Amino acid sequence: MKIFKTILFVLLAVCQTALFAQVKVGDTFSAWSEGYLDIHHINSGRGESLFAILPDGTTLMIDAGEIAPSPRTTEPRPDESRSAGEWIARYLQQMMRPLPEKKIDYLLLTHFHADHMGDVKLARERSKKGDYLLSGITEVGDRIPFRKIVDRNWPHYNWPHQLTGDQNMQNYIRFVKWQVTNGAVAEQFEVGSDRQFTLLYRAEQYPGFEIRNIAANGWVWTGVGDNRHNLFPPMDLIDHDELPGENQCSAAIRISYGKFDYFHGGDIVNAGATGSWRDIETPAGWVTGPVEVCKANHHASHDAMGEPFLKAVRPRVIVMQPWSASHPDHRVLQRMMDQSVYPGERDIFSTNLMEATKTVLGRGTESMKSRxxxxxxxVQPGGDYFTVFILDDSAESYAIKSIHGPYECR
Incomplete structure (x- = not known):
């Protein structure tokens, strides 16, 4: 019986591969199917948000930001008739159609900035469930059940200094407390662990799948077991104004599926010289190693995607999620494209680019695969190949604008 099930699964995978090969530009994006790994970089124009359906149907969301519009920020997508949190929730509900339950198994909040978690000043209403306002993550969680919430400093929110004085943090903490009271689990991000985010339904069918926690709060995985080491000096030796910021404390993970590897580091930065405790990006890259896809750190700002990091991870595909006129920095874009930094082809995709940014970047944007x-x-079942789809963000039809690949995993 076990052999029969294995043969059936292989035949099903072959049929699915043939089916997806027929997808063309203009079609509605096809639903996730068993064995595939789908990673969605959602463009709301108001910050970062990622949603993944893992090979057995386990779901993961990373961040859901919402910032105020301004002349220096990208336009809301699809439009401003709904909040970013509501648009993100509707996107997730659409993509979760083939799943038996419409829920988010894991929420990872990489760090406590509004473009990743939401801003209460933008809230259009208060939750009817609990004592919190709806913006970004809290609005998504109000519309779709969460099973586990993981962030960098649960439950005390006091490191590297007291965080509870901020209105956004107060609102988020009330939200997490309500979630825990009503059945969700909350945990602090465990650097080095490969057990905090696991397949929940048919893990035995996908032994080549892993999510490894790479870095957070100055701690970085050593690459051996669950061991980690601390890059930050004791906080009592640092002046308050010099304490590490939220970006430096960002949680970073690597998703692996067979030969396929993906890095997501939130807003992790190289804010100091290589070897300095302020440079978290470089040691995180060293221990991560080569990946097929890298979500650009800190929106490809001036203090991210440094040369040592790029040499370490050598991504075939880089995905940027800009929301400001300063994203990406022109020197960073040049560095990501530079063949002398690391050899080989690479494709760069952006969920957004402001017209002012295109003017500054000039012809540098022409080499991007999508803007x-x-x-x-x-990612195909087994993790040997992956394809990149660009979906129309101006409507909820999710029509395919372009198809790139398939890329062979290394």
Whole structure:
């Protein structure tokens, strides 16, 4: 019986591969299917958000930001008739159609900035469930059940200094407390662990799948077992104004599926010289190693995607999620494209680019594979190949704008 099930699964995978090969530009993006890994970089124009359906149907969301519009920020997508949190929730509900339950198994909040978690000043209403306002993550969680919430400093929110004085943090803490009271689990991100985010339904069918926690709060995985080491000096030796910021404390993970590897580091930065405790990005890259896809750190700002990091991870595909006129920095874009930094082909995709940014970057943007739209990575069963789909973000039809690949995993 076991052999029969294995043969059936292989035949099913072959049929699915043939089916997806027929997808073309203009079609509605096809639903996730068993064995595939889908990673959605959602473009709301108001910050970062990622949603993944893992090979057995386990779901993962990373961040759901919402910032105020301004002349220096990208336009809301699809439009401003709904909040970013509501648009993100509707996107998730659409993509979860093939799943038996419409829920988010894991929420990972990489750090406590509004473009990743939401801003209460933008809240259009208060939750009817608990004592919190709806913006970003809290609005998504109000519309779709969460099973586990993981962030960098639960439950005390006091490191490297007291965080509870901020209105956004107060609102988020009330939200997490309500979630825990009503059945969800909350945990602090465990650097080095490969057990905090696991397949929940048919893990035995996918032994080549792993999510490894790489870095957070100055701690970085050593690459051996669950061991980690601390890069930060004791906080009592640092002046308050010099304490590490939220970006330096960002949680970073590597998703692996067979030969496929993906890095997501939130807003992790190289804010100091290589070897300095302020440079978290470089040691995180060293221990991560080569990946097929890398979500650009800190929106490809001036203090991220440094040369040592790029040499370490050598991504075939880089996905940027800009929301400001300063994203990406022109020197960072040049560095990501530079063949002398690391050899080989690489494709760069962006969910957004402001017209002012395009003017500053000039011809540098012409080599990008995409400059507008949701960017979806679809990994074939087993992890040997992946394809990049760009989806129309101007409506909820999710029509395919372009298809790139398939790329062979290394």
């Amino acid at each position: 507008q739209g949701h960017v979806v990575i679809r």
